[in-house]
Amino acid sequence: MTGLTSFYREKEAYLLGIGFIVFLLALWQCVPLLITLPRGYALFFTTPSRIAATFYRLLVEGQIQEHFYVSVAAFLSGLGIAIAVGLPFGIVMGRSRTLDALSDPYVTALNATPRLVWLPLFILWFGIGIWSKVMIVFVGAVFPLLINTYAGVKNVDRVLVNVVRSFGANEWQVMKVVVLPNSLPYIIVGLRLAIGRAILGVVVGEFFGSSKGLGFMIASAASNYKVDVVFAGVAIFMGLSLILTLSVKKLENSLARWRPEAAKNF
Amino acid sequence: MVPCIQARDISLTFKPKNRDPVTALKELTLDVAKGEFVSLVGPSGCGKSTFLNVLLGLLKPDGGEIRLNGKQITGPGQERAMVFQEFGLLPWRTVLANVELGLELKGVQASVRRERAMELIKMAGLAGFASHYPHELSGGMKQRVGLARALVTDPEVLLMDEPFAALDAQTRDLMQLELLQIWDRTKKTVVFVTHSIEEAAYLSDRVIVISARPGRAKDVMKIALPRPRDYEMRLSAEFNDIKARIWASLKEELVTK
Amino acid sequence: MxxxxxxxxxxxxxxxxxxxxxxxxxxxxxxxxxxxVDPFFFTKPSLIGTAFREQLFGERLWRDLAISSRAFIWGFSLSVIVGIPLGAVMGWRRRVEYTLDPLLTALYASPLVALAPLLIIFFGVGLLGKAVLVFLLAVFPFIFNTSAGVKSADPLLINVVRSFGGKELDLYLKVILPGTFPYIVAGTRLAIGRGLVGIIVGEFYAASEGIGFAIQNYGDTYRLPDMFVGIIVLSAIAVALTELLRKAELMVAPWRAGEEIR
Structure with missing residues (x-):
């Protein structure tokens, strides 16, 4: 008995959190048993077990894989380009006051506006296919990376720069020994935000500008009232987001070994 | 004999954007002999630290000449190393990697610099802490790392910018004593900036009082106390006499400010 | 000078x-x-300027803006009404936080926009569908930031108020509320960005009016200058709202100027 209570005490947060999710799923599953839905609504209704069954069927049929690869290709290329562009630009903006001032209006305006407004233009330019998606993923992901890199470079401690200079370091060494290590935690946070934006870009890009991919699968299933398929697709995106976000969080924590406990969650 | 450090009429004016220029140093002249321990005391903002940065080569004076062993100082060099007030340790590096910094930047081979760094870590009393990160250390230990890091390239001149100001009183006493021992063993030339008259009198061969801004060398006092010095000496009448003399000179600067 | x-x-x-x-x-x-270049694929500032003038004196732009704003305001208000009390309870009661946090964190990290097609089918292409989408996206920053704000209440300050004989109510009014305010303002800024995404996606998806629809419609019909006018107007509104909130952050919490929360 005491063993059980102390086990509960120790794992309370975990048990309550997971327990609540399980409870909600069970409740959802039981809705048809508890109330009779009117005919019109029954069409839109599904249960977790039916979603799981549909998910399994799509997986066996290979439909999910087919759409998945298309989505992942757009996600990775867009995010890759965003990293390749965002990091160098962030560093340069952080080091040069003039370039910072020159680019500030664009960064502010583009960052405040939801980048999805560009989608119709990209579809017009690149057609319905991977490139319009890559572009929308790119514009979504590049700003968190750029802005966080910039912040990391800007927040470098002047004293540390002086320390390294006092040992005769040149500009490149200052960059390598002080500026980059200081920016790394910021860049990782930027990466976490960028991943979220990139997935958003894939989803919405495929709703409108694609004839393949998980987003397309969701949209076309919805217009055919295949609610199970919609939820199966949403579940994949949820899983993907969670796995990626959690791995980046892990990376954040491992990189934060040198920081005092309290500052880790910034 | 040529003095180790020769500063002649050093002037430096900061011209910050949007604000009035500030003359930090004006025609500051002083010599430091080889192996000598010299302290600079003066009111806040008198340019003591600025002068150290000129010596270090991070700041260029507008006027005057500054020479090290007869050669003009034009930038940082490995004959000089600085111990910083805020420690200036790279937080993402371990103690070992922090101490290695100077050798690493010179391109010294990894195994060689590691060995040398470990030697200094031991000398600074940090044996067993080589793989700790700075945030795991106390203030006193952080400054030991700072000292070991400065000494790793075996510089001729050690510049110390209020190195013990951030420490508590007891740690400070201890560190002063250890600094004297290290100085005695390594025969470095030391230029030491401090706010504390007591610290300056205790450590130095000469104390130089810097005037309120713009800073110049106002008074030079020789501290003729025997070495090695110990804590008890600080209780002697002679020592108090010296402190009173420094205070008298410094007080005028505080009043005019 | x-x-x-x-x-x-x-x-x-x-x-x-x-x-x-x-x-x-x-x-x-x-x-x-x-x-x-081909005017169907490119445009230039002078053409956009002309289109801008025409739209400014026309009716459609204003009607579209009014329609989008209505859905936005409904969804956004609902997310304030739900998010702030929920966040406050989560921040104040440990067990509530334990229970809700994993679910809400998972939902916050997910692209809930993926539910848009379903929501539109469920609630229709009009005001309701869009408002629900806005709510679903905008509610999370309110929940999490309010909770963080309540949790940030300094135990020392709580003790100070208690030691002067302060009651529970004093605690809420003098320590917790002022401490939470800057967090909520910062949350509002994030929520605006997410809410705008909701409006745009909702209107791209299936609408016949609204600023998002207009942008897409101009794109479909190769009227690039008009499309850019829509983008610029939306951009200007987004920048104005964001900067306003930044100013507000400085006003309600000058002591934490520039600090990013979540």
Whole structure:
């Protein structure tokens, strides 16, 4: 008995959190048993077990894989380009006051506006296919990376720069020994935000500008009232987001070994 | 004999954007002999630290000449190393990697610099802490790392910018004593900036009082106390006499400010 | 003050303005003299300017804006009404937080926009569907930031108020509420961005009016200058709201100027 209570005490947060999710799923599953839905609504209704069954069927049929690869290709290329562009630009903006001032209006305006407004233009330019998606993923992901890199470079401690200079370091060494290590935690946070934006870009890009991919699968299933398929697709995106976000969080924590406990969650 | 450090009429004016220029140093002249321990005391903002940065080569004076062993100082060099007030340790590096910094930047081979760094870590009393990160250390230990890091390239001149100001009183006493021992063993030339008259009198061969801004060398006092010095000496009448003399000179600067 | 000092003082805005004007000129001149391009695929500032003037005095832009704003305001208000109390309870009661946090964190990290097609089918292409989408996206920053704000209440300050004989109510009014305010304002800024995404996706997806629909519709019909007018107007609104909130952050919490929360 005491063993059980102390086990509960120790794992309370975990048990309550997971327990609540399980409870909600069970409740959802039981809705048809508890109330009779009117005919019109029954069409839109599904249960977790039916979603799981549909998910399994799509997986066996290979439909999910087919759409998945298309989505992942757009996600990775867009995010890759965003990293390749965002990091160098962030560093340069952080080091040069003039370039910072020159680019500030664009960064502010583009960052405040939801980048999805560009989608119709990209579809017009690149057609319905991977490139319009890559572009929308790119514009979504590049700003968190750029802005966080910039912040990391800007927040470098002047004293540390002086320390390294006092040992005769040149500009490149200052960059390598002080500026980059200081920016790394910021860049990782930027990466976490960028991943979220990139997935958003894939989803919405495929709703409108694609004839393949998980987003397309969701949209076309919805217009055919295949609610199970919609939820199966949403579940994949949820899983993907969670796995990626959690791995980046892990990376954040491992990189934060040198920081005092309290500052880790910034 | 040529003095180790020769500063002649050093002037430096900061011209910050949007604000009035500030003359930090004006025609500051002083010599430091080889192996000598010299302290600079003066009111806040008198340019003591600025002068150290000129010596270090991070700041260029507008006027005057500054020479090290007869050669003009034009930038940082490995004959000089600085111990910083805020420690200036790279937080993402371990103690070992922090101490290695100077050798690493010179391109010294990894195994060689590691060995040398470990030697200094031991000398600074940090044996067993080589793989700790700075945030795991106390203030006193952080400054030991700072000292070991400065000494790793075996510089001729050690510049110390209020190195013990951030420490508590007891740690400070201890560190002063250890600094004297290290100085005695390594025969470095030391230029030491401090706010504390007591610290300056205790450590130095000469104390130089810097005037309120713009800073110049106002008074030079020789501290003729025997070495090695110990804590008890600080209780002697002679020592108090010296402190009173420094205070008298410094007080005028505080009043005019 | 000399000209040079004036320049130093305003050097950022001057350079920023110069770069915007420079880009507009470059864009215009390139497309006019260097590479004359297909007007269906490219446009230039002068054409956008003309379209802008026409739309400004026309009816459609204003109607679209009114329609989008209505859905936005409904969804956004609902997320304030739900998010702040929920976040406050989560921050104040440990067990509630334990229970809700994993679910809400998972939902916050997920692209809930993926539910848009379903929501539109469920709630229709009109006001309701869009408002629900906005709510679903905007509610999370309110929940999490309010909770963080309540949790950030300094135990020392709580003890100070208690030691002066303060009651539970004093605690809420004097310590917790003021401490939470800056967090909520920061959450509002995030929520605005997410809410705008909701409006745009909702209107792209299945609408026949609204600013998002207009942008997409102009794109479909190759009316690029008009499409850019829509984008610029939306951009201007987003920047204005964001900057307003930034100012508000500084006002409610000058002591934490510039600090990012979540």
């Amino acid at each position: 000399g000209l040079k000092e004036k320049y130093h003082e305003y050097h950022r805005p001057i350079l920023g303005m110069a770069s915007v004007i420079g880009l507009i000129l470059l864009w215009e001149l390139t497309l006019t003299y260097l590479i004359p």
